[in-house]
Each structure stands twice: as C-alpha cells, then as structure tokens.
Amino acid sequence: MPADTTGRNQSARPIFHPRHRAVVYQALLAAAVILAAWYFISNAVENLLARRIASGFGFLSREAGFEIGETALLTYSASDSYLRALAVGLFNTFRVALPAILISSLIGMALGLARLAPNWLLAKLASAYVEVMRNVPLVVQLFFWYAVITESLPAPADALSPLPGVFLSNRGFAYPTLAGQFTLALDYPALSGFGFTGGGSLSPEFAALFLGLTLYTAAFIGEIVRAGILSVDRGQFEAARSLGLSGRQVMRFVILPQALRVIVPPVTSQYLNCTKNSSLAVAIGYPDLVAIVNTTINQTGQAIEGLAIIMLVYLAISLGISSLMNWYNARIALRGAQS
C-alpha cells in the first residue's frame, strides 16, 4: 500500500505547512471571537429594543440631580451634568488611590526591612502585621475602620482638639488652611450649626478607605520587598561588608538597587490592585468613580453604558500605571541587560 507516500505527499502540500496551518488556526480563533462578540452585542441590542430600555451616551450631558459628599478637587452641584459627576468620582478615586499607593510603599518598605531585621521582636511584629492584614478581607477592614471612626470619636460639639484649630469628631478631621493664596493668615474651622465650617476637612469615609487601603496594600508590598532583598546573592552582602561599608550603606548602595529589579514588577501589580480596590469605597459611602457610576446607572437605567465607562476608565488608569512602572523598571535595570 502506498499510504506512507500519500501521507508524505500531503504534508508537502502548502496547506499542511506548519506556518500556514498556524495562520488558519489563528484566523479561525479570531473569527470565533468576533462572532461571539457580535452575538452578545446584537442580542443585547435586540433585548434593549424589545424592552424599550434607553441606550446611548446621551445621558452624560443631562442634569445629574444628586449631590456628592466630597468634591475636594472639582466644584460640583446637583444641577451639573452626569459627565461632571463622573469626573468628580474619578478625581475622588485618584484622591484616595494615589496617597494610598505612596504611603503603602513607604510602610511596605519598612515592613520588608523589619521582617529581615536581626531584632527578634521587630521581625515577629512585622510578620504578625503582614499575616493579619493579608488574611482579613479588605472590605471587612474598611467596615472596621469606618466603625472605629464613626462609633468611637465624639460628636462635633465635643470634638477632640489635639492642636488649636484641629478637630477630630465623627464627622471627620477638620484642620486650618491658608485663608488666601498670598497670605500666611489661616482659615480655622469653627463649629457652627451642624458641624465645622471653614478650613479644610477629611471625611470619615475618606479616612477609613485611605487607612484600609494603605495598611492592606502595605502588607503585600512588605512581602515583595522582603522577597526582593532575599533574592540578592548573599555574596553581595558579604563583599560589601568586607569593603568596609556600614550595614545601612550596604542596604542603601548595594542590596536595594539590585533588589529593586525584582521588586518593581510585582509592586506594579499591587499598585494596580490598590487602585482597583478603591472601588470598595461604595461599601462605606465614599463617592469614588464606581459609586457615582452605580448611582448614575440606577437613575438612568443604562447599565451597559455605565459599566463600559467603569471598565474603560480602570483600563486607562491601569495601563497608565503599568507604563509608568515599566519605564521606571527599564531605568533601574542592569545596564546592558535585556528586560
């Protein structure tokens, strides 16, 4: 039987060439993905039409009609548009996520060093912190901090005042601000009516979210820092010591620069997580982007558009953080190394 030769002849035909076969498979896969997407989209559109549910992004220019509790970076009132309300939400997301990323990096660095410290108590305390924070769900921690702030601090009338002009109450943290741009005079918060007016203030919702996010993310960053330091060959440490560098100098000039190459990529993921986790704000009433979009969805009924906005915005933020961190990672990479 010439079966053998037939097989060989077939495999010699262009269509059975591995490269051509790969192209065919990829084209089939792409077609399947496009078909599935088309099916979902047309199905959704058909359902929306059949039930006469409004669609499109026209609602963005309509008056929002609801108030937002925190508008620190952008003025807003109920007569502004949904678009502006969403912008306020986005700014509020940044307002909590960026400081949380910054402070959790500092705490995480300290934690990582502490876990490797020769001091037994310090190392154990740091590892206890990491284990507790990593293993309690973030949303539970947020409820905890929110309850601590609202239940244990006094009402505005009996607010704690650790420094003149600074007040701690269950309405948050009120502090003096500069009265104008070109003056050193301070605008002090004062108790009037229901709460404090004048000066600046941080709400309990912001404080709880910031504390929760920072302390939670710091635990993960601490572990990454520890792993990064441990990844540096012990010989590096010994060689640096034998050059006469002090313990601090060894860490600062020899170990950390090498450890950073290991630390940066996973820390990037933590920064992305921290930003995305800020959407848990909705549980304790901090008006971040997701909270505002949820309200918008409910008032307009346009869930698909609302969720599309959330996904696009978080995608943009994440890509932004990633590219920034990739740029930084490339900078600290070993000269001549491919990374």
Added chain:
Amino acid sequence: MTKSIVLLLLLVLSTSNANAGPTADGAVKKGFIQCGVNTGLAGFSQPDSNGEWRGIDVDLCRAVAAALFGNPKKLRFTPLTAQQRFTALQSGEVDLLSRNTTWTITRDTSLGLNFVGVNYYDGQGFMVTKKRNVKSAKQLNGAAVCVQPGTTTELNLADYFRANNMKFKPVVIEKMEEVLSAYFAGRCDVYTTDVSGLVAARSSRAANAADHVILPEVISKEPFGPVVRHGDDHWFDAVKWSLYAMIDGEELGLTSKNIEQQAQSANPVIQRFVGATGDIGKMLGLDNRWAYNIIKQVGNYGESFERNLTPLGLDRGINKLWNRGGLMFAPPLR
C-alpha cells in the same frame, strides 16, 4: 458590583422573549415565582426570626403565587438593594419586583419596566435625634444627611435643599443596614427616606425609639408599587389584578377568615369575585378561583396592612380605602 455584572451578563445572554405570557409560563414550568424584595425593611419585606419573609410587599408576591398556583408558597425571594433591583428585573432574574419602589415616569418608560399599581402611598421625610431640637426641615442647613443611593429619595433631597437655598453633606451608603448604623452612630445629623421607612427604622433599629423625631415636612409623593418588565401584557394583567383583588376584597368585606362562608352569599358581586359565576379568572388566564385563593391564603389589603405595618406604629392614613377617606381604589372586578 459583582452582582450587577452578573445581572448584566444575564441581560446580555437572555434571548428575546417578547411574545405573550412567557413570564407566567416560565414560572409554571419552574414551579415557582421569583420575587425581588427588599434586603430588609420592617413591614415591607424582612425575614422574621424563623427566616420566613414578612411584609406587605412579600404578601403581594404571595398573592400572585396564590393566583397563579393556588399556593402562596410557590415562591422564591431575591433580596435586592435599591441599586440592583431594576437590573434584576430587566435581565429576568426576577419575575416580579415588589420592593417599596416609587412609581416615576423615568422608571415606567426608559427603564423598560411597567408599574402595575400602588400598594402603599408614601412620602419622603426626615428623621433627626431629639436632642438636636430641630422642629422643621427648614432648619437643616449644613446638616450631614444619610441617604441610600439610586433612589428617588436621593434626588428629592437634592431638589428640596436647592429649592430652599440650603446646603447639606450627603453620606451615601448602599446597604440599608450600613446607612442606618452610620445614622445611629451619629455620622449624620439626619436620615432621610420614605416616612414608612423612617418609622420602620426607628421602631426596629433604634436603641431608644423615643430619641428620634420625624420632622413634619413630607417633601415628595412616593407611590410604591409592584413592577414587571415591558413586553408581557398577560403577566402585567395577572400581577395588577392580584393587587386589585386584595383591595377589592377589603372593600367587599372579604377576609381570609370569612371568605369560605361568604362564598355561599347570594351577592352577585361576591359570587363573581370567588369565581362561582362568570369567568374573570379565565380572562386573566388563571384559575377561576384565583381571587378566592388570594383572600383565603394571603388575606385582603387591610389584613396585610394590619399584620405588617400597624405593629410598627404606622397609621392607615392615606392608605385607607377610597370610601373611608383614603386613596386605595381598585377598578371593579367584572
């Protein structure tokens, strides 16, 4: 958040079913009605200590089950927050939404929903702690106000303060339990929702109910009613007339206790109601004893009100029957 994505996926995946009566057919096929209710609002829908759901919104679900199956227990409940409720109904996760939902034109049109009627007339009010010594909502300038998102309450609140040229700090929390604990912890000066909700919260959650006062201003009209999806007129009719049967039942003096005996009455109106004559049940595509079953197994509107809302200290008020000075008026069953 995750929940709304799941609900959205259901909306994307569910195939079009705009033909007549699919909701009832679907319920019969699966053997129960899926009813969307509040996650916990005393008097409207809240599980009791045995895990049994209680409230006037729950009774409406039971009435529809009694009408469709002759058995008020053929029912499953989906507890929904204010934000989840419409997506759950639009996507078909629930057959019926009975969850102290205010009837507004936006919801009745662009959300793709139909309100079938009103089972409670309410209005929005404000609750403050007594020691604040506030006598009127006009004195609330600068107050921190606890409110749930995605509600008409949130919009009315903004409108009211704008109209009266006052400022406020909203504290917007989704879960009822969380927003109430924020208010009772003193995070807010004011809690605002429908007056019935204020009364329910005060009597079921406050450490001492007497410490809280509800201000005299009622700033909005909030007619609550059951809601169904656009596109299923048979189901719309069945739910609508289940509600009306409870109201008409009260008007006719029919109760769960006396309907068996009243069914023997010669009164032609009652004869039609219980299905002894005529075929109003068939017109709805239901058993001819549907209204009898509702009254026998669930009770009339007044019984439901007394069982669920009276113990909270809520007065019948404008929810009395039309012939007793209230607004409850059902078209005739004939």
